[in-house]
Amino acid sequence: MHKLPLEPNLTFQQRIHISVFIFIGIYMIYELLSYGLNTKGYLILLAAILGTSFFIILFFSKKGLAEKCGVTYNAVYLGDFLILKKKIDFNDKTACSVLKFKKSQKYPFFSAAKPDLAHEFNAFDIYLLNQRHTKKNKLFSLKKESNSKLAIDFLTNHTELKHEIYSPNFS
Secondary structure, three states: OEEEEEEEOOOHHHHHHHHHHHHHHHHHHHHHHHOOOOHHHHHHHHHHHHHHHHHHHHHOEEEEEEEEOOEEEEEEEEOOEEEEEEEOOOOOOOEEEEEEEEEEEEOHHHOOOOOOOEEEEEEEEEEEEOOOOOOEEEEEEEOOHHHHHHHHHHHHHHOOOEEOOOOOOOO
């Protein structure tokens, strides 16, 4: 199996929100353990441990690609450990391309001081294209250009896709 974990699955704001849930879960576990538990308390403790574990895994997850036995997958990793994978449909797709977009992320926490405060960044979207480049399917979006090059190299080495510059032919 060939693996390629690329970059975090969540944005900075999403990570802040998830960390709040993690701290609430840890506090609940601590409080439950500090009291005597009955059957209902053990069930609540188990639910708190499972929920907190889920949010910790989500916090540290990475998006990427995987290939096994000639089948390529869109994958989610925890470090280098494969958690989830979804088969990529290459039906009618002959090429892949990277499109660069200028995006911005608003910061809702600073709205009173500066209402239009936003973080601008470049996003590198990986697309699968048909022969004439008229149909495109987005695989995922990356923030680093070096990671997009790694993803394109992985796709061209493990599939029949060719790397092409996006230029649709509508004639």
